[in-house]
Amino acid sequence: MNIAERKNRLRRTMMFLSAQRPNLIKDPYLFAPDSLIFDLEDAVAENQKDAARFSLYHAIKNLDYHGIERLVRINALDTPHWAEDVRVSVASGIDGIRIAKCETAQDVRVIEQAVISAEQEFSREPGSVLLMAALESPLAVLNAYEISKASPRMFGIALSGGDFRRCLRTTGAGGGVDMFTARGLMVLSARAAGIQCFDTVYTKLDDLEGFEKETRLIKDMGFDGKSIVNARQIKIVHDIFAPSKAEIAEAERVVMAIRENAEKGIGIFQLDGKMLDIAFMEGAERTIALAKASGLYKGGL
Amino acid sequence: MKNIAGREIPQELLDQGWKPHLGKDSYRDIEFRKTGPKVKIVNRGTESKLLNSLEEAFRACGMRDGMTLSFHHHFRDGDYVMEQVMREVARLGFQDIKLACTSIGSSAQVVADYIEQGIVTGLTTSGIRDRIGEAVSHGKLKEVAVLRSHGGRIRAIEEGSIRIDIAFIGASSCDEYGNASGKGGKSNCGSLSYAEADAMHADRVVVVTDTLAPYPNKPSHIDGVYVDYVVRVDEIGDPKKIASAAARITTNPRDLKISEDCVNVMRALPYFKDGFSFQTGVGGPSIATTIFLREHLKELGIKMGWIVGGISTPMVDLMKEGLVGAIADVQDFDLGAVESLGEDPRHFDISVSEYANPFNKGAFINKLDFVILSALEVDVDFNVNVLTGSDGVLRGAPGGHPDTAACAKCCIIVTPLVRGRIPTVCDRVVTVTTAGDSVDVLVTDHGIAVNPARQDLIAHLDAAGIHHVDIAALRDMAYAIVGQPDDIRFEERVVAVVEARDGTVMDVVRQAKPFDINE
Numbered sequence: 001m002n003i004a005e006r007k008n009r010l011r012r013t014m015m016f017l018s019a020q021r022p023n024l025i026k027d028p029y030l031f032a033p034d035s036l037i038f039d040l041e042d043a044v045a046e047n048q049k050d051a052a053r054f055s056l057y058h059a060i061k062n063l064d065y066h067g068i069e070r071l072v073r074i075n076a077l078d079t080p081h082w083a084e085d086v087r088v089s090v091a092s093g094i095d096g097i098r099i100a101k102c103e104t105a106q107d108v109r110v111i112e113q114a115v116i117s118a119e120q121e122f123s124r125e126p127g128s129v130l131l132m133a134a135l136e137s138p139l140a141v142l143n144a145y146e147i148s149k150a151s152p153r154m155f156g157i158a159l160s161g162g163d164f165r166r167c168l169r170t171t172g173a174g175g176g177v178d179m180f181t182a183r184g185l186m187v188l189s190a191r192a193a194g195i196q197c198f199d200t201v202y203t204k205l206d207d208l209e210g211f212e213k214e215t216r217l218i219k220d221m222g223f224d225g226k227s228i229v230n231a232r233q234i235k236i237v238h239d240i241f242a243p244s245k246a247e248i249a250e251a252e253r254v255v256m257a258i259r260e261n262a263e264k265g266i267g268i269f270q271l272d273g274k275m276l277d278i279a280f281m282e283g284a285e286r287t288i289a290l291a292k293a294s295g296l297y298k299g300g301l
Numbered sequence: 302m303k304n305i306a307g308r309e310i311p312q313e314l315l316d317q318g319w320k321p322h323l324g325k326d327s328y329r330d331i332e333f334r335k336t337g338p339k340v341k342i343v344n345r346g347t348e349s350k351l352l353n354s355l356e357e358a359f360r361a362c363g364m365r366d367g368m369t370l371s372f373h374h375h376f377r378d379g380d381y382v383m384e385q386v387m388r389e390v391a392r393l394g395f396q397d398i399k400l401a402c403t404s405i406g407s408s409a410q411v412v413a414d415y416i417e418q419g420i421v422t423g424l425t426t427s428g429i430r431d432r433i434g435e436a437v438s439h440g441k442l443k444e445v446a447v448l449r450s451h452g453g454r455i456r457a458i459e460e461g462s463i464r465i466d467i468a469f470i471g472a473s474s475c476d477e478y479g480n481a482s483g484k485g486g487k488s489n490c491g492s493l494s495y496a497e498a499d500a501m502h503a504d505r506v507v508v509v510t511d512t513l514a515p516y517p518n519k520p521s522h523i524d525g526v527y528v529d530y531v532v533r534v535d536e537i538g539d540p541k542k543i544a545s546a547a548a549r550i551t552t553n554p555r556d557l558k559i560s561e562d563c564v565n566v567m568r569a570l571p572y573f574k575d576g577f578s579f580q581t582g583v584g585g586p587s588i589a590t591t592i593f594l595r596e597h598l599k600e601l602g603i604k605m606g607w608i609v610g611g612i613s614t615p616m617v618d619l620m621k622e623g624l625v626g627a628i629a630d631v632q633d634f635d636l637g638a639v640e641s642l643g644e645d646p647r648h649f650d651i652s653v654s655e656y657a658n659p660f661n662k663g664a665f666i667n668k669l670d671f672v673i674l675s676a677l678e679v680d681v682d683f684n685v686n687v688l689t690g691s692d693g694v695l696r697g698a699p700g701g702h703p704d705t706a707a708c709a710k711c712c713i714i715v716t717p718l719v720r721g722r723i724p725t726v727c728d729r730v731v732t733v734t735t736a737g738d739s740v741d742v743l744v745t746d747h748g749i750a751v752n753p754a755r756q757d758l759i760a761h762l763d764a765a766g767i768h769h770v771d772i773a774a775l776r777d778m779a780y781a782i783v784g785q786p787d788d789i790r791f792e793e794r795v796v797a798v799v800e801a802r803d804g805t806v807m808d809v810v811r812q813a814k815p816f817d818i819n820e
Contacts, residue, residue: 022721026719027719027782030555030558031554063782230552231555
């Protein structure tokens with residue numbers, strides 16, 4: 001995958017793993033999430049940051065993650081840890097960094113500079129380490145568009161619900177109504193900047209029904225995926241994001257029809273009574289990609 | 302001389318008459334006469350067998366140095382009986398005592414001290430753990446210990462290889478004439494099947510209880526006609542450790558994945574049809590497998606014929622839902638199972654001989670379709686170790702593992718590929734407790750492997766589209782994650798014989814060698 005393809009790869013599920021726990025980081029590919037987020041931040045005790053970085057480095061260096069994207073959540077800019085987190089992450093060969101508690105575009109640029117230095121220091125391909133930002137406060141959400149545009153390395157922004165709700169002084173009891181504005185603003189901002197958008201984790205692990213409901217909501221709102229804290233949640237997200245048989249069949253017909261008509265020099269045409277042009281191509285191709293990722297498409301596209 | 306598992310049997314054992322194990326079907330058409338216990342009759346006029354103390358019971362039984370005492374493991378890690386009896390044995394100065402336990406959990410670890418002091422000099426058991434395991438592995442026991450499966454133990458008793466002088470049987474309730482039950486007391490364990498065998502075959506039988514019930518304490522799991530004396534103590538055990546709260550499904554995604562794959566394997570095989578039989582244990586994947594079966598049974602509109610072995614609440618729930626016809630019980634792992642036993646006529650206890658004895662007129666497990674078992678290690682020849690740890694020290698229990706694996710039409714081992722830094726799938730298990738000729742399918746979190754001897758199963762899994770790999774590929778994956786461990790070093794001396802269910806030698810355990818970083 002080139003860098004542009006890597007930025008746009010499928011990320012329905014991004015699973016958090018404490019970098020401090022060997023049992024979690026040794027083989028998470030078994031559960032087939034789209035991305036792994038090795039956490040150096042909140043899941044690691046303050047006096048264990050070194051040990052976690054050590055485990056992270058050796059895991060990434062030595063283990064085969066079977067093509068699953070490997071990201072690191074680094075500690076926030078107001079801690080003494082983030083600079084070393086960046087160095088270790090880049091040195092280990094990680095695919096990208098999730099910036100915790102990102103508030104402004106300047107925060108992104110600070111991390112970007114640290115990443116550039118580390119890429120040079122450890123002889124990694126310039127520009128190969130991608131960035132995403134976690135928005136955890138009202139200020140961050142209001143800056144979502146600027147943050148999304150802050151670096152060509154940015155591939156996505158993610159809502160971080162726990163801290164955000166703390167700032168809003170809500171509990172989540174209202175079924176998500178408290179997050180509605182933030183979610184909407186973030187999807188708009190990410191789309192305007194041409195990057196992806198991810199929803200927050202769902203921490204009530206035994207409430208799979210509530211998790212399913214929330215996942216349907218954010219899919220309908222336009223999110224690309226969801227942060228995951230337990231492997232049991234993965235299949236639910238993938239099933240919800242999987243296109244239906246009818247959607248796949250239609251997408252296949254749309255892609256083929258647009259291609260055929262383009263060869264004949266026709267830009268706009270009708271298919272089954274619906275006006276189609278090149279604007280429909282991207283959506284149809286995304287449906288095929290999702291179908292392939294879900295193991296539902298065996299056709300020739 | 303090597304046995305079927307490729308294990309070299311030491312000449313000293315062959316000289317003593319031990320024979321190498323030649324496979325699960327190497328014995329057939331055997332005829333033998335059972336040995337029986339000595340019976341001291343209870344005279345007319347004796348209306349109570351109740352004694353005031355264990356010491357009185359020792360005197361009444363004619364306890365002396367060199368005797369063999371037996372204990373059961375129905376109270377699991379909550380057992381106080383073995384420790385109370387053995388403390389009295391030590392206090393009264395008895396020496397050279399042999400123990401014949403059905404299994405040993407984490408209780409009664411004071412016995413490790415008595416092994417060091419020469420108070421206990423011999424041991425046969427099905428399970429051994431903690432300090433007792435270390436004492437034996439470090440060569441403190443004077444004689445060579447013998448590890449037997451549950452079926453192998455009752456076979457050895459009936460053949461006369463194990464002779465029990467006095468059986469001490471903890472019971473949840475008992476009347477003054479020895480009718481003993483695993484229910485009706487302060488600490489209920491349910492079935493007493495393992496203890497029942499000792500009651501029927503020991504020369505003297507002492508029931509130890511903390512709950513005296515009015516005569517007759519019926520229905521009883523052990524009938525008074527087998528019991529010489531009854532002793533009441535303050536507590537027979539810790540009820541919380543004897544029977545846990547009802548087993549719930551694991552939330553561990555790794556165990557759940559293994560269980561789902563296990564059920565998919567079962568479903569792909571021809572044995573998975575109306576009336577099939579099933580056994581499993583109480584580990585996370587086992588409980589989850591039992592629970593997952595429900596949906597598959599419902600979807601196909603079939604039900605299980607029967608479940609056998611150690612019982613847990615999810616099995617009882619399946620029976621209550623009409624998805625299982627009967628439960629043949631030898632042990633109850635949680636309160637739901639304890640309560641159900643005997644209350645519902647479909648849930649009954651069976652003797653350990655009826656459960657798993659290879660040398661009787663046909664045990665339940667001879668008709669078993671599926672058994673789902675765990676393992677500490679599995680090697681590329683499908684040999685399984687459930688006895689010794691990665692340091693070579695005794696810390697496990699063959700239990701019914703070798704019996705059910707040998708008998709079931711399909712034996713599935715469920716285990717994570719690695720535990721901590723230890724590969725579960727390896728080149729060569731430390732100790733063979735169940736030979737590869739009894740193991741059919743291995744389901745790990747990283748993939749499934751089928752014993753190449755079972756081409757029939759392979760064809761069914763292929764037809765169902767269930768992906769499986771060569772077991773060597775699983776070993777390679779395990780080694781790629783945690784590395785290949787060095788061989789464990791042992792001293793020469795044999796400290797334990799692992800006896801196959803037919804009385805031959807499956808493997809030996811040698812004395813553990815203290816770790817030396819310079820070697």
